[in-house]
Amino acid sequence: MTADLPASAARVQLLVKPGCHLCEEAAGVVAQVCAERGQTWEPVDGAAHPELLERFADEVPVLFVDGVQRDFWRVDAARLGRLLDAA
Numbered sequence: 001m002t003a004d005l006p007a008s009a010a011r012v013q014l015l016v017k018p019g020c021h022l023c024e025e026a027a028g029v030v031a032q033v034c035a036e037r038g039q040t041w042e043p044v045d046g047a048a049h050p051e052l053l054e055r056f057a058d059e060v061p062v063l064f065v066d067g068v069q070r071d072f073w074r075v076d077a078a079r080l081g082r083l084l085d086a087a
Contacts, residue, residue, distance in 0.1 A: 004051070004052070005044060005064060005067060006044060006049065009040060010039075010040040010041050011039050011040060011041070011065060011066055011084070011087075012034055012039060012040070012041035012042075012064070012084070013041065013042055013063075013067075014027060014030050014041065014044065014061055014062070014063055014075075015043075015044045015046055015049075015052055015053070015060055015061060015062040015064070016043050016044065016045065016046060016060065016061050017045075017046040017047060017053060017061075018046075018047055020060060020061065022061055022073055022074065023043075023060065023061040025074070025075075026061040026063065026075040027043060027061070029075040029077050030075055030080065032077065033081050033084065034084070036081075037081070037084050037085070039084055046060060056072070059072035059073065060072070060073075061073070061075070063075050063080065065080070065083050065084070065087075070083060
């Protein structure tokens with residue numbers, strides 16, 4: 001599923017919301033996997049993009065790679081690594 005994410009040079013984007021402990025955990029996983037592969041990533045603040053937060057309310061945090069939703073709630077490091085290595 002593609003999403004109307006804000007334009008970014010980063011291949012990986014993570015939709016997060018304030019005060020979300022799952023978001024903090026997911027961001028740590030994404031940061032580590034991306035750093036290991038020299039890939040850029042960025043958090044997308046749901047508070048600044050309420051339309052995204054409303055659309056994905058039950059799934060936050062949501063991982064996108066190249067604009068395509070790939071994971072939600074918990075980010076699987078091995079899966080993210082495979083996605084980044086494949087492209």
